[in-house]
Amino acid sequence: MEPRVSMLGLGVHDLKKSVEFYEQGLGFSLASSSNENIAFFNLSNLVLSLYPWDKLAEDASVPAEGTGFRGVTIAHNVRSKEEVSEILKLAESAGGNIVKPAQDVFWGGHSGYFADIDGHLWEVAWNPKAILDQAGGMLFD
Template identity: 35%
Template sequence: MDQRLSFVTLAVADLDRTRAFYVDGLGWTPEMVVPGEVLMIRAGERLVLSFWAESGFEAEVGPIRRGQGIVPITLAHNVATPAEVDAVLEVAASAGAEVSPGQQRDWGGYTGYFADPDGFRWEIATNPGDIGRLVLPD
């Protein structure tokens, strides 16, 4: 198996609300839209972020675990500077996201978080060293 990731698929409660947040609020461009079923957005050179309506997700994948707390996954969007972290968080806030402001972390990076309409947390980060440069566009 090749060492790569092709799709990240997230089950969402309200696909129209999700589309409004990512497309209208954040300004992302959809690659594929099937109303009431799926929204797919290119998230990298060979990476697609796919949002499925919960009913379709459960029909194919299985029952969704529900309960209190934060969804136990984060998605990360890395940028080159702390100022860029803050700017992305401002865009997310203006799109209606719940935002935790950027701050310097003990491990040397600067990060903040926002939650999309379904509570999926996005980490907006700048990472020091080679690993941080590995994920930035040229």
């Protein structure tokens, strides 16, 4: 297996509202192959897909019910400490919920968390030990 992740699929309760959150609120570009049943956003070296929550659970053969922490967060790393607060404000103005305000963290960086309209947790982080390339790809030395 090659060490990579190609697509991140999120189950959503209202596809139209979720597309609006990511496209209009956060500025992600909706791929033309999207339709009324699924949405694709091309990110740096990764595709974010949105699919109806119950249909995604059905596809995975698991129950659709579930609440609370899911054991997964999505990280958006930025190039400066100041960008953390800017992105959190953008997410909040788009309808997201700030779960943890921007703050210095124990590992030497600066981060905060927001939840999208379906409760998916996004960490926005500046990490002085990480290297971000021109396209936003991240590496650790």
